[in-house]
Amino acid sequence: MPTPDLDHGAKHPVRLWRVRIWDLPTRLFHWLVVGLFAFSWWTAESDRLDWHILSGYAILALVVFRIYWGFVGSDTARFTTFLKGPRTFFAYSRRLLDRPVHISQGHNPMGGWSVIALIALLLLQAGLGLFAIDVDGINAGPLDNLVSFETGRRAAGLHGLVFNILLMLTALHVAAVLYYWLWGRDNLIDAMITGAKLMPGVEPPRATRFAPLGRAVLGLIAAALLVACVVLWRF
Amino acid sequence: MRLMVQKFVILLVGSAIVMPAGYLAAAELTPAEIIKTRQEHLKDMGASMKAIVDQVKTGKPDVSIATDAAKKIAAYSRELPKWFPKGTGDEAGIKTAAKPEIWAQPDDFQAAAEKLPPEADKLVEAAATGDAAMIGAQLQATGKACQGCHKVFRVPPQEH
Numbered sequence: 001m002p003t004p005d006l007d008h009g010a011k012h013p014v015r016l017w018r019v020r021i022w023d024l025p026t027r028l029f030h031w032l033v034v035g036l037f038a039f040s041w042w043t044a045e046s047d048r049l050d051w052h053i054l055s056g057y058a059i060l061a062l063v064v065f066r067i068y069w070g071f072v073g074s075d076t077a078r079f080t081t082f083l084k085g086p087r088t089f090f091a092y093s094r095r096l097l098d099r100p101v102h103i104s105q106g107h108n109p110m111g112g113w114s115v116i117a118l119i120a121l122l123l124l125q126a127g128l129g130l131f132a133i134d135v136d137g138i139n140a141g142p143l144d145n146l147v148s149f150e151t152g153r154r155a156a157g158l159h160g161l162v163f164n165i166l167l168m169l170t171a172l173h174v175a176a177v178l179y180y181w182l183w184g185r186d187n188l189i190d191a192m193i194t195g196a197k198l199m200p201g202v203e204p205p206r207a208t209r210f211a212p213l214g215r216a217v218l219g220l221i222a223a224a225l226l227v228a229c230v231v232l233w234r235f
Numbered sequence: 236m237r238l239m240v241q242k243f244v245i246l247l248v249g250s251a252i253v254m255p256a257g258y259l260a261a262a263e264l265t266p267a268e269i270i271k272t273r274q275e276h277l278k279d280m281g282a283s284m285k286a287i288v289d290q291v292k293t294g295k296p297d298v299s300i301a302t303d304a305a306k307k308i309a310a311y312s313r314e315l316p317k318w319f320p321k322g323t324g325d326e327a328g329i330k331t332a333a334k335p336e337i338w339a340q341p342d343d344f345q346a347a348a349e350k351l352p353p354e355a356d357k358l359v360e361a362a363a364t365g366d367a368a369m370i371g372a373q374l375q376a377t378g379k380a381c382q383g384c385h386k387v388f389r390v391p392p393q394e395h
C-alpha cells in the first residue's frame with residue numbers, strides 16, 4: 001500500500017510502504033520474555049522462589065522454541081537471515097549515526113548479534129537455575145540432585161553473575177531501540193507490537209516470507225514437553 | 236610390671252606436655268583459621284541439607300542416609316554459636332559474609348541460633364520415618380531456621 005509521494009513528483013518518487021516484518025510467534029516470544037524476565041527478577045528479590053522457578057521453566061521453553069524458530073521460522077526470525085559477517089557488521093556500524101538511520105526489514109546487522117547474545121544468555125541463565133541451590137539447602141533447581149552442594153552453589157553464583165550481564169545487555173538493548181526511535185526516526189517498538197512497519201523505497205519492498213503458524217504451535221508444544229521432561233524426570 | 240609402670244610414666248609425662256600444647260594451639264587459632272573452619276562446617280551443613288533434599292526427590296528416601304545427614308546438622312547446630320568469637324568479622328582481613336551485627340546484637344544472634352537445634356532434632360525424627368512428605372515438610376521448617384539467621388546476619392551473595 002503506497003503512501004504519499006515524498007519526492008514531490010520526481011521521476012522515481014520514494015514512497016513509504018507498509019510491510020509486515022515480524023510474525024506473531026516472534027512478537028509473542030518477545031513480549032512474554034519481557035514480562036517473565038521482569039517477573040523472575042521480582043520473585044527472586046522478594047523470595048518467592050517457587051514462582052521464580054516456574055517462571056524460569058517458562059522462559060526456558062520459550063527460548064528453546066525461539067532457537068527452533070531461528071531455523072524454521074519466518075525470514076526475519078531466522079539466524080541465517082539476521083546474523084551477518086564482520087564486513088556487513090562494520091559497514092553498517094559506520095552508518096549508525098545517519099539521521100534518519102538506514103531502515104532494516106528485520107534485525108539490522110548489529111542488532112542481530114545482540115539478539116543472539118540475549119537468547120544465548122537467557123538459555124544459559126535458565127540452564128544454570130536448574131542446577132542452583134540456595135545457601136540454606138532447601139530451594140533447589142530440579143536437576144540439583146545431579147551435582148554436589150558446592151557445584152550447586154557455584155551454579156547459583158553464576159546465575160547471579162549472568163543475571164547482571166543480562167541486565168546490562170537489556171539496558172543496552174532498550175537504549176539502542178530508543179536511539180533508533182528518537183534519533184534515527186525508526187520506531188522499532190511499534191513494529192515489534194503490530195508486526196508491520198513503513199519502509200521507504202521507490203519500489204515496493206520484497207514481501208517477508210512467513211512460516212505457517214502451525215509449525216510454531218508444534219515447536220512450542222515440543223519445547224514445552226522437552227522442558228517438562230527435563231524438570232520432572234527423576235534422574 | 237616394671238615395664239608397665241615405665242610405660243605409664245612415659246605416657247603420663249608425655250600427655251602432661253602434649254595436652255597443654257594442644258590446648259594452647261587450639262587457643263591460638265588465628266581469626267582467619269576460625270573463619271575458614273566455620274565456613275567448612277557451614278558448607279558441610281549445607282551439603283547435609285542437600286543430601287536430604289536429594290533423598291526426598293527420589294520419592295523413596297533412604298532412611299540411613301537421611302538420618303545420618305540430619306544428625307550431622309543437629310550436632311553442628313549446637314556448635315554453631317561458638318564459631319563466631321569476637322574478632323572473626325571483616326576485621327580479620329579474610330573474606331567472610333558474617334555481618335558486624337553478630338557482635339553488635341549478640342542476644343539476637345544467640346536467639347537466632349537457638350531456633351535451629353529443635354528443628355534439626357525434629358528433622359532427625361522425620362528422617363527416621365522414611366516418609367518423603369514428612370521429611371520434606373521438616374526440611375522446609377529447618378531451612379527457615381537457617382534462612383532466618385542468614386537474612387539478618389549474613390551478607391547476601393549475588394545469586395538470583
Ligand code: HEM
Nearest residue numbers: 026030034037106107108111115118119170177188189192
Ligand atoms: C521494555 C523493554 C523492551 C523493549 C521496548 C524492547 C524492544 C524490542 C524491539 C523493538 C525489538 C526488535 C528489534 C529490531 O527491530 O531488530 C526487540 C527484539 C528483541 N528483544 Fe527486546 N525489548 C525490551 C526488553 C527486552 C528484554 C527484557 C529482553 C530479554 C532479556 C529482550 C530480548 C529481546 C530479544 C531476544 C529480541 C529479538 C527478538 C527475536 O528476534 O526473537 N527485550 N526488543
